[in-house]
Amino acid sequence: MGRDPHRAADGPTGPPTLADVAALAGVSRQTVSNALNNPALLRADTLERVRDAVDTLGYTPNRAARNLRTKASRLIGLRLTPFAEETANATVDRFVHSLVQASREAGYHVLLFDGDDPSDPASGYDELVRSTAVDAFVVTDTFKGNPQASYLEDSRVPFVAFGRPWTPAALHPWVDVDGAAGTAEATAHLLARGHRKVAWIGWRKESPIGEDRRAGWSRTLRGHGLSTTGLASRVEDTVRSGHEAAGVLLDEAAPTAFVCASDTLATGVLRQLHERRLVAGRDVAVVGFDDSPVAQLLPGGLTSVRQPLEEVAVQVVDRLGKLLGHRETFGSGTLLAPHLVVRGSS
Amino acid sequence: MGRDPHRAADGPTGPPTLADVAALAGVSRQTVSNALNNPALLRADTLERVRDAVDTLGYTPNRAARNLRTKASRLIGLRLTPFAEETANATVDRFVHSLVQASREAGYHVLLFDGDDPSDPASGYDELVRSTAVDAFVVTDTFKGNPQASYLEDSRVPFVAFGRPWTPAALHPWVDVDGAAGTAEATAHLLARGHRKVAWIGWRKESPIGEDRRAGWSRTLRGHGLSTTGLASRVEDTVRSGHEAAGVLLDEAAPTAFVCASDTLATGVLRQLHERRLVAGRDVAVVGFDDSPVAQLLPGGLTSVRQPLEEVAVQVVDRLGKLLGHRETFGSGTLLAPHLVVRGSS
């Protein structure tokens, strides 16, 4: 048999190579390569012969060799932030699952990494870029105004952001969820149930995401001729903060409903109500944000705004594909609408 | 300057290569390679010169080329199962975070994938193996007796399991958490609080993990001379099942405490208590398993058994390193102890 001459005649030789397939099919290596990457070029019978050989041998192209040659890895990098305890903590993980699936369907895999120094926006990215280990990145933690977006933009690395560019001049593709629309729906829902004093507990002003979500609440209240004065609180994203903020608001403004920027904060509100022997959904309504497992599993259930993360992932990968392919869609963005999941708390 | 002759003299040439560094440092490519992989071989001043050049150019070895040459990718594959809704759902995600961190510290990255056909144990693995895209796998979903462990063993792919091999003849390295010790601690805790009728709600008999956790409960009760008869229920891992099982047990055996195989089940119990106007932690005690966000955030808090996933990840990566290096530790395993996090529900 015409086995590739520079392979040892025996011993464990590892997975089959192009040359093995070519020998078995009685064609040149190039023809096998074409059969895989450009089947239209082959005559039907040759193609079939090659494909049979591929199947027989269980051949799959060697990734490293292909990557080296094509200068692409078909890998998408995603930096993971440390797991936050004491938090409803749903978005990132749900998104990761969705991204893995959407990526596979587009022929990509997801490479996970983390920064050894989380405060450095470049940490972790740098090495992957310079070693051409990934083709592109997905940037998710745009929480604090997205420092790595500008870093990546400067390094001319292809990436798509899950989250709008909150800096004016950014021109990378992005996909985001319309937080304001979500909180607007939540607020409208509460108004429809007869509430007139709907409070807001959100994040600090530095968080553009928080401000976006807050806008949906205030816009809706004002649209109904209602005042927002004294009904809003801006705090850290912790249960304790939500708990405290709810206490203050309850004492000073006596709202009958709360809209929160996260399920974590909403959980704090619930805890406050619990302590005051108030029943969520009967005495006071509460709406969270993220539709986390916590919202789903709380006794009675927590009404919450659910982000369409599966769709976000699909869009992100789609943008990525365009970016890596024909270099289109520069700076374009997509805004997706979340929807309210109503449960016992409202 | 002695730039590599076969590079274009101008235009965007991409990241610097070994040859660029060699030219700048005035040495051969091989010497640069040695400076990186075997610095002890170089004379001190040469080494410094090379390192300066590396820094100046911001050089990082090209991954694909190195992978091709060394037949290794420094990538660890992890198959993700679909995100389960309506579930406390903590273990996998917490583990992923820990694994990413532990891997980085060992010089590996994590490649995430999923099977297009989740019922096929080989789905997704196969292609990665044959294309030598990853060096090894971490197998986590040993829930149903670990079908892919035997598949991987048969394919002679290096892998480490998070989860004991429940089939007798398995001989791969593994790391696991001693579930029985966890539920034993939980049960002992309840007994110490004066409970005498402690019920168990766990998974179906087919789940060896479930049986393991159950054993800790029954062993402890019997160790205290107490009967387990009529106090155990084996159901699906859903809130609804936990809810129903708690109802039946409450009616038929009137336990004063529950130990559950998961936070999901414990949540069902809580819901049942809630409906009966029983207060968890006062009227009836409840302990869950996993220390999920749900357990942490529930009003009052859910006492739960916490798995040391960070440690598991470190051990897994350690085993992996040995496996890929000197081929030791075949079939060895490590069992880690979880600990109880006591909260309001008990």
Add this chain to the structure above:
DNA sequence: ATGAAAGCGCTAACAA
């Protein structure tokens, strides 16, 4: 429609 040649960037083996 198929094949031959070249080379992606790196490192193992050997030579100097």
Add this chain to the structure above:
DNA sequence: TTGTTAGCGCTTTCAT
């Protein structure tokens, strides 16, 4: 201690 040679497995010219 450093340099030379060869080749990992693949795909992109270019020739046939």
